[in-house]
Amino acid sequence: METAMIFFINFFFAKRFLFWFNDFRHSRMQSVHGGSGPMDKNNSENSENAAPVRILIAEDDQSTRALLTTYVGKWGYVAEPACDGAQAWDMLSAPDPPRLVLLDWMMPGIDGLSLCRKIRALPDGNLFHVILLTARTSAQDLIEGFAAGVDDYIRKDFNRDELRARINVGARVVQLQTALARKVSDLEDALAHIKTLQGILPICMHCHKIRNDEEIWQRLEEYISSHTTAMLSHCLCPDCFQSITPSSSTPKQRGTEAPSVVCEP
Numbered sequence: 001m002e003t004a005m006i007f008f009i010n011f012f013f014a015k016r017f018l019f020w021f022n023d024f025r026h027s028r029m030q031s032v033h034g035g036s037g038p039m040d041k042n043n044s045e046n047s048e049n050a051a052p053v054r055i056l057i058a059e060d061d062q063s064t065r066a067l068l069t070t071y072v073g074k075w076g077y078v079a080e081p082a083c084d085g086a087q088a089w090d091m092l093s094a095p096d097p098p099r100l101v102l103l104d105w106m107m108p109g110i111d112g113l114s115l116c117r118k119i120r121a122l123p124d125g126n127l128f129h130v131i132l133l134t135a136r137t138s139a140q141d142l143i144e145g146f147a148a149g150v151d152d153y154i155r156k157d158f159n160r161d162e163l164r165a166r167i168n169v170g171a172r173v174v175q176l177q178t179a180l181a182r183k184v185s186d187l188e189d190a191l192a193h194i195k196t197l198q199g200i201l202p203i204c205m206h207c208h209k210i211r212n213d214e215e216i217w218q219r220l221e222e223y224i225s226s227h228t229t230a231m232l233s234h235c236l237c238p239d240c241f242q243s244i245t246p247s248s249s250t251p252k253q254r255g256t257e258a259p260s261v262v263c264e265p
Contacts, residue, residue: 052076052077052078053077053078053099053100053171053174053175054077054078054080054098054099054100055072055077055078055079055080055098055100055101055102055167055171056080056081056082056088056091056092056097056098056100056101056102056103057069057072057079057080057081057082057102058081058082058084058085058087058088058101058102058103058104058107058112058115059081059082059083059102059104059107059133060083060084060104060106060107060108061104062083064104064156065081065083068081068102068133069081071160071163071164072102072167075164075167075168077100077167077171078098080098084107084108084109084110085107085108085109085110085111085112085114085115086109086110088101088103088110088115089110089115089118092115092118092119092122092128093122099127099128099129099174099177099178100128100129100131100167100170100171100174101119101128101129101130101131102131102133102167103115103116103130103131103132103133103150104132104133104134105132105133105134105135105136105145106134106135112132112133112134113144113145113148113150116130116132116145116148116149116150117148117149119149120148120149124181125149126177127174127177127178127181128174129151129152129170129173129174129177130149130150130151130152131150131151131152131153131154131166131167131170132145132150132152132153132154133153133154133155133156133158134153134155134156135155135156135157137155151170151173152166152169152170154166201223203220204217208220210223
């Protein structure tokens with residue numbers, strides 16, 4: 001029993017050492033070649049963003065969580081780690097949550113798929129991009145994950161460059177979705193300020209008052225002003241001008257002509 005336990009511990013730390021060693025070797029290769037390559041291009045592109053994308057990392061294994069947090073920070077993103085599903089949900093249901101989520105499947109309390117379903121049930125759940133981190137890679141497991149609302153997945157024995165590429169794709173999706181949602185909100189606000197008249201308007205045939213939605217009769221000009229953006233001025237049409245002119249003094253007798261319209265601003 002003790003021998004098996006020692007073997008397991010040695011295997012665990014050897015695996016973590018290989019992760020860190022590969023990261024160190026990759027960094028050394030980048031520095032030797034002058035920092036050129038596609039990864040540096042992605043890094044420079046991300047650094048140009050005014051607000052770096054925030055990434056929630058939900059992982060119960062401390063070493064893996066620390067490794068992912070280190071990677072994400074090096075790539076120019078803002079890492080927000082959570083030690084389990086419950087803490088991750090508290091962060092995601094708070095105002096202004098991270099929109100890019102790196103989610104472990106197997107976690108105590110709320111597992112990854114349950115958390116993803118709760119995310120999609122939020123009013124703005126479609127604005128999140130969820131990447132599932134899992135050791136389960138069978139076809140049925142992947143179908144179950146996508147059915148729960150997962151956008152992408154990556155194996156737990158991930159390749160560093162593959163992980164970065166998938167996170168970069170997710171960051172672009174989040175930025176596009178956020179920009180689109182902002183434009184839709186702006187259009188809805190603009191539409192709310194546009195006043196239109198439509199439908200059947202009850203109008204008095206004698207005084208020409210209009211009955212509004214509150215069953216109150218308003219003067220025609222008051223109703224139009226409150227339901228449109230038009231500005232009204234008081235005028236006299238030619239017929240009204242003739243009707244209020246004394247009959248003994250016609251425009252021709254006074255040597256004048258009735259104006260086509262008389263208006264006051």
